[in-house]
Amino acid sequence: MNYYIGVDVGTTSTKAVLYDEKATVLKQFSKGYSLYRDVSGMAEQDPKAIITAVEEVIRQAANSTDLTTGQVLAVSFSSANQSVIMLDKDFQPLSRVITWADTRAQEVANELKNSPTGQHIYAKTGTPIHPMSPLTKIMWLNKTHPESIAQTAYFADIKSYLFYHFFNTFKVDISIASCTGMMNVNTCDWDEEALSLAKVSRSQLPEIVNGTTQEIGLVPSVQKKIGLPVNTPFVYGAFDGALSNLGVGAIKQNTVAITIGTSAGVRVVTDHPVIDPQQRLFCYAVDKGLWVVGGPLNNGGDVYQWAVEHLVDASAVKNENVDAFTLANHVIEGVPAGAHGLLFHPFLGGERAPLWNANARGSFFGLSQIHTRADMLRSVMEGICMNIATVFQAVRDLVGEPASVTATGGFARAEVWRQMLADVLNCPVNIPNSFESGCLGAITMAMKSLGLIDNYEIITKFIGSVSSYQPHQQNVKIYQNYLPLFQQVEGLLTPAYSTIAKLQQQSIH
Structure with a gap:
């Protein structure tokens, strides 16, 4: 038997899901860590705790395989986006991971958002001006932590830091780069005006690569800890929201994906960038010719x-x-x-x-x-x-009337939630019976990376049975x-x- 391992690096835990070649879930493993909220607005993680968690869940998944008769074809990653870590010249952390949930850049974000520059930057990057954005986080750090900034040689997110630790290479997948507020959606490269605002040079940022890019050749210390062969391909994947769309088969413009976990998200995939003139929605790259338009909600x-x-x-x-x-x-x-x-x-x-x-x-x-x-x-x-x-409604205004909604998350286990969502949206709601959409999306990217599939249509075969809810007109x-x-x-x-x-x-x- 051959295997895939999908890894989801989240805000309070990391999960690894072991799949067979037909994308059937065999086993799941999880390891939690703290989210530090020492002062108002703070939401930070310990980068070393995350590295340890990722190594541990991959090792547990690897130990559950039989590598005498098969192999792990690839390990592929989903992760939370919009994190910032300051690194020194040796790529050692100078800060904890400042997560998407950190709101201390609120004042900086408000000032930028209400200026013509902010509106111009949004139109070029597709990232709403908000304290979650790495652009505003780095602007805030410049203002409040100049000593730390002076020592900072590189800025990473949690995934580029993780891949550096595993492979000694500093790269970021296009979807994570797209969420920083510093990548131009038209050129798919770092935007000079945004970099100037953040006072960051492109040499301080990772190289932008496609999500299907592989790394091979684990550093010996990591290889020893996780127990996978040194030549196992590790695929960058994408951020969790984009992979949730792939993982539920919402890969066409007429299917909206909604997740309601701790927080919530509404997203639709398009084949070109779509910028909202009212700045309500994001527009992020996922893969070549694949974009995701939508909005994240804090409250779910x-x-x-x-x-x-x-x-x-x-x-x-x-x-x-x-x-x-x-x-x-x-x-x-x-x-x-x-x-x-x-x-x-x-x-x-x-x-x-x-x-x-x-x-x-x-x-x-x-x-x-x-x-x-x-x-x-x-x-x-x-x-x-x-x-x-x-x-x-904002998504519908921008990309057209959807035929259906595919919804996932903890809420989907309750019948009353499912029906209420269909009624409020006045749209049919489909609930896949498999809940691990992010990791499933990640391993599908791995399949594309390995040349086993040409596009993501195959994912509809992996999802299994779906429960459908029609709106009650009264x-x-x-x-x-x-x-x-x-x-x-x-x-x-x-x-x-x-x-x-x-x-x-x-x-x-």
Whole structure:
């Protein structure tokens, strides 16, 4: 038997999935690590902890193979994007990994976003001006950490740092480069104007390569730790959101992929760059002739988890002898669409698309004496779906009417979520029964890298069975009345977000 290993380097853990040649999942392995939030806005990782986790899960996957009769054809990578690590001249870390979730560059981002330069840079790079962007992170570091910047010889993301550790070569795949805010979408090369803003030279950045690029020849110390043959091809792959699209078969312009995990994302694949004149969406390269357009949302399952923790009666959970989420989903099914006229804006963690406002805050609107905790629970779930719908509408405006939505993530395990999403979007929703879309997308890139496939169409054969949900028209009508109000209230509250954010910060200190 021959194998593939898909590795997904995430925000709080790294996962390795072992596949056979037909992309059947054989085993999965995972190793967690800390996300440091020492000060307000910080979200950092220890790069060495990530290296250790990646080595460990690959070793576990390798140990589960029988290499006497077969081989690992390739190891391919999915990773979170928009991370920054400062490295010295010997490629040793001068900082922790500053992740996509770090918002300390908010002030710098606001200043740039509201300037003609910011709008021009967005039009050239397709990366919204936001504190998540490595461009604004490096601008912020220039302003706040000049001593560290003076010692910095190179800027890496977690994947280019990882590949340097494994192979002593400094390269970045085109999808990760495209997410930095410093790569020109038309030339697929570093943009001189963006580099000038960040005060970075191209010699400080990794070489941009296609995601199907391979590295062979593991450094001896790593080879010893992971136990794979030294000539095993390692494929760069892409960032997790792009690979989620590939991994669910959403590879045509008429299929939108939606993920709702801790956070959420709405994405569609196109064969050319599409820039949003209103700056609501990103446009990132995935592979040659393949682009992904869409929006990431900060607020997904984590907001629902917050609601379940605070709104579900602990004694009821004990009496019913079920977990709190199962009980919450059951309670929500008993509340009609619209939650008796209650709206919830789910911006507990600020928001990226469509607002791009780190100061955004959550709120209930329409709360009255008739409302119960059950109504509030349903409105939280509806608020998450309506927020996704606003990004979905922006995608539809830009690339046309989709035929269907393919949705994945932890939410997809609950029937009430699946149906609600179809109703709010007024679009059929397909749920693949395989949930490991990022790693599946990664190994499909490996197949292309090895010359075993010409395009990604084959992935539809790997996905397996799919559950489909049609919109219920009576609920669609209700949500079509609520959605404009959801957006109107959001617009009215936007000017107040920065004030409440400042007051909250003062109350913490």
